[in-house]
Structure formats: C-alpha cells, structure tokens
Amino acid sequence: MKNSESAENEGLLVRRIKNGTVIDHIDSGEALNVVKILGITGTTQEALSIATNVQSRNMGKKDIVKLTNRELSKEEVDRIALISPRATINIIRNYKVFEKKGVEIPTLIEGLVRCPNPGCISNTHEPIRSKFRVLPNGLHCIYCDWVITRDITSHII
Amino acid sequence: MVHHIISIGDFDRNGIDRLLDHAGQIDRKKYDSNALGGKILAVLFFEPSTRTRLSFESAIARLGGTSLSVGSVEACSMAKGETLADTVRVVSGYADAIVIRHPKEGAARLAAEFSTVPVINAGDGAGQHPSQTLLDLYTIRQSMPIDNIDIALIGDLRYGRTAHSLASALSLYNARLHTISPKGLELPATLSEQLTEKGMEIIEHDSISDIIREVDVLYVTRIQRERFPDSASYFNVASSYRITPELLADAKKHLIVLHPLPRVDEIDPRVDSLPHARYFEQSRNGVPVRMAMLMQVMQ
Numbered sequence: 001m002k003n004s005e006s007a008e009n010e011g012l013l014v015r016r017i018k019n020g021t022v023i024d025h026i027d028s029g030e031a032l033n034v035v036k037i038l039g040i041t042g043t044t045q046e047a048l049s050i051a052t053n054v055q056s057r058n059m060g061k062k063d064i065v066k067l068t069n070r071e072l073s074k075e076e077v078d079r080i081a082l083i084s085p086r087a088t089i090n091i092i093r094n095y096k097v098f099e100k101k102g103v104e105i106p107t108l109i110e111g112l113v114r115c116p117n118p119g120c121i122s123n124t125h126e127p128i129r130s131k132f133r134v135l136p137n138g139l140h141c142i143y144c145d146w147v148i149t150r151d152i153t154s155h156i157i
Numbered sequence: 158m159v160h161h162i163i164s165i166g167d168f169d170r171n172g173i174d175r176l177l178d179h180a181g182q183i184d185r186k187k188y189d190s191n192a193l194g195g196k197i198l199a200v201l202f203f204e205p206s207t208r209t210r211l212s213f214e215s216a217i218a219r220l221g222g223t224s225l226s227v228g229s230v231e232a233c234s235m236a237k238g239e240t241l242a243d244t245v246r247v248v249s250g251y252a253d254a255i256v257i258r259h260p261k262e263g264a265a266r267l268a269a270e271f272s273t274v275p276v277i278n279a280g281d282g283a284g285q286h287p288s289q290t291l292l293d294l295y296t297i298r299q300s301m302p303i304d305n306i307d308i309a310l311i312g313d314l315r316y317g318r319t320a321h322s323l324a325s326a327l328s329l330y331n332a333r334l335h336t337i338s339p340k341g342l343e344l345p346a347t348l349s350e351q352l353t354e355k356g357m358e359i360i361e362h363d364s365i366s367d368i369i370r371e372v373d374v375l376y377v378t379r380i381q382r383e384r385f386p387d388s389a390s391y392f393n394v395a396s397s398y399r400i401t402p403e404l405l406a407d408a409k410k411h412l413i414v415l416h417p418l419p420r421v422d423e424i425d426p427r428v429d430s431l432p433h434a435r436y437f438e439q440s441r442n443g444v445p446v447r448m449a450m451l452m453q454v455m456q
C-alpha cells in the first residue's frame with residue numbers, strides 16, 4: 001500500500017497489523033472517544049494502538065486507531081461519524097487493505113448517548129435503550145424531544 | 158398497524174382538521190352512541206387529573222364503551238416497583254386502548270412501544286399533551302378560523318406542556334405567537350428555535366397590556382407557586398400576569414380567553430361572565446374532541 005502521509009512514512013508510531021481494522025482520519029483529539037464508542041475497555045484482550053495528533057497533509061492533524069483481529073460492524077462504524085465524519089475505515093486482512101470505506105451519519109442511534117433531560121423516561125429503570133434521531137440541528141431524543149446540539153461526546157454512555 | 162396518539166407532532170395539518178371536523182359532528186350529536194360498544198378503555202393515570210381523566214371516561218361512555226382504571230398510583234403495581242413497560246404489556250391484554258398520564262417525559266412513547274393496543278398520551282411530564290391541544294384548537298375554531306391568528310401565551314411557558322404542544326400545532330396555521338412569561342419561565346430556547354425554523358413569528362413582550370389590542374386569543378397558563386422561593390415573590394409575579402375586566406376593556410371585541418384549567422389566581426372571576434371568557438367551554442369541548450380521538454384509534 002502506498003501511503004504518502006508523513007506519519008506512515010516515518011513508521012514510528014504504530015506497527016502495521018496483520019488482521020483487524022484501522023480507523024484513520026479521525027478528527028484530532030477524538031481517538032479516545034472513538035475507542036469509547038466502540039466499547040473497548042481495559043479488559044479487551046486484543047492489541048489496540050492509538051495515535052493522536054499525527055501530522056496529516058489533508059487534515060493538519062489527525063488521530064488513528066488500530067484494532068487487531070476485529071472488524072467493525074456497519075452500526076459501529078456509523079456511530080463514529082457522529083464525532084468524526086471524515087474518518088475512514090480500513091479492513092486489514094493479511095497485512096493488506098481488504099476494504100476501505102468512509103463513515104455515514106446514521107439516521108437513528110440507539111443505546112449510545114444518554115438523554116441529558118433528567119425527566120426523560122429513558123433515564124429510568126425501564127427496559128429500553130436511549131434512541132435519538134439524527135437531524136441537521138442535532139440529536140433528538142425520540143422519547144422526550146430533547147435536542148443535543150453540541151458536545152455530543154460528553155453524553156456518550 | 159396499531160394507531161397511537163402520542164404527540165401533536167404526529168399530526169399534519171389535514172389530520173388535525175379532519176379530527177376537529179369529526180369532533181364538530183359529534184358536538185352536533187351526529188354520532189353513533191354505540192360506536193365503541195363492547196370496547197374497553199384502560200385509564201392509566203400516574204399523576205393527579207380531574208378534567209382529562211373524567212372527560213376521557215365520559216367520552217368512552219358516550220360511545221357505548223366502558224373504562225377500567227387503577228385508582229391511585231399507590232394502589233397499583235407500579236408502587237411495587239413494576240416497570241411501566243410491564244404494566245403496559247399486562248394492561249394491553251385487558252383493554253382495547255390505553256390512555257396514559259405519567260410524570261416522566263416520553264412515557265407515552267415508551268408505552269406505545271410495549272402495548273399491543275392503541276395508546277393515547279394524556280400528558281407526560283413537561284412533554285406532550287395532544288388531546289389538550291386538539292381541544293384548544295377546537296375551541297379557537299369555534300370562534301374564528303385558526304389561520305393567521307395572533308395568539309398570546311401567558312404564564313409558565315417553560316414547564317407548561319399545554320403551551321408547548323399548542324405552539325407546535327399553531328405553527329401549521331401560520332399563527333403569530335406573542336409570549337409573556339416571568340423571568341426564568343420563558344419558552345424553552347430549543348422549542349423557539351424549532352418553531353422559528355418552521356417559519357413561525359415569535360415575539361416576546363414584558364406585559365399583557367402591551368399587546369392586548371393586537372391579539373385574537375389569550376392563552377393563559379397557571380404559574381406554579383412552587384417555582385418561586387417564597388409566597389411574596391410568587392404573588393408579586395402572579396399579580397402582574399392576571400387577566401382582569403379592566404385589562405380586557407382594551408381588547409378586540411372577538412378576543413377569546415382560554416385556560417387549560419385549573420386556574421388559581423391567573424384570571425379574575427369577574428372575567429367569567431364576559432363574552433371573552435371561553436375556558437369553561439374549552440373544558441367542555443374535551444369530551445367531543447376525545448370522543449373523536451377514541452373513535453380514530455379504536456374503530
């Protein structure tokens with residue numbers, strides 16, 4: 001794979017992976033939130049590499065996340081679009097890019113964001129997951145109509 | 158597909174007009190008094206209510222059906238910690254439709270997810286109250302066409318769900334909204350933005366007398382005493398939002414005064430006998446409008 005971006009040329013930050021997923025072109029500073037969205041915690045067994053504030057010709061600075069032995073579902077990928085719409089997903093098989101795709105902002109997100117409205121039924125012990133419709137002005141809670149217009153990451157569950 | 162009525166936002170303009178037309182026919186006694194014969198309506202109220210509850214019970218009775226209710230919240234299994242989801246699943250096995258009032262916003266939407274029968278929202282926290290909005294619109298329409306009216310919303314516009322629902326519905330009728338509320342109880346910014354995006358003109362005013370000559374409808378809501386630190390500051394604010402015959406002396410002849418009730422100090426009782434006063438008529442209209450709603454979802 002020919003890669004003209006300087007960080008890859010330097011080859012300093014993270015090693016190539018044999019199988020798994022490389023999430024590239026993450027907005028600078030959002031890598032840890034991407035990891036959070038994917039539900040990766042300290043107990044995850046597979047190797048995980050995170051590079052932040054890497055020089056990028058197109059973006060100035062970007063973050064990269066490499067996950068070993070894990071390919072992401074469409075739903076997982078699209079969640080990333082909420083905080084980093086320019087991210088690209090590279091599925092790696094046997095050191096080669098098997099598939100490369102961008103992210104699409106989903107129309108509905110479930111169980112990802114907590115409704116900030118303390119009076120909302122989704123913040124009780126009812127057996128439901130939070131549901132937000134993604135509209136141009138923000139995320140609309142389908143239960144209480146609350147709209148999250150900024151700082152979505154701080155509401156991620 | 159089960160037909161629920163959860164939010165006034167679920168209706169388009171035609172849907173509202175059709176329902177109000179139907180309520181009008183019912184009001185003129187043009188309906189089958191056994192239209193819902195043999196049907197059972199479950200009345201699940203987890204908050205106090207007089208008008209809404211009684212008018213739904215009256216509505217189903219007038220259509221030949223019967224109603225079931227649990228009495229007080231303390232008397233039902235929610236008090237034992239049962240989830241609303243489970244309660245609704247169980248009750249939908251006992252009835253042909255459920256009317257629900259609940260203190261949490263979005264509770265009716267949740268109920269609709271778990272119910273196998275139609276759910277009608279009769280108020281969920283500070284959220285939606287579509288049957289109230291429909292009867293408000295019906296009452297306005299009895300006096301004037303709703304299109305292009307100038308309406309003043311007065312009182313607690315922050316927590317008042319009836320004001321929120323009505324404002325949303327009026328955005329379909331090109332109405333101009335005037336708001337008058339105490340500091341801290343203004344219309345929520347997110348709602349104002351949504352309405353403005355829909356093309357609605359919203360104008361804030363400091364006092365009712367500033368606009369009394371301009372408006373066609375005064376929609377008065379209760380300012381709750383518990384929103385204020387002490388009684389003195391409550392009375393101070395409440396008195397400046399009171400509708401009196403003196404204030405109405407400058408109003409347009411056709412102006413109507415509406416209030417979702419119960420009122421406390423917001424409307425001087427001397428207003429009751431003026432032709433402007435329509436709040437008791439409005440309350441009465443709850444029955445034909447709710448009959449039309451029940452027929453829409455239960456037939």
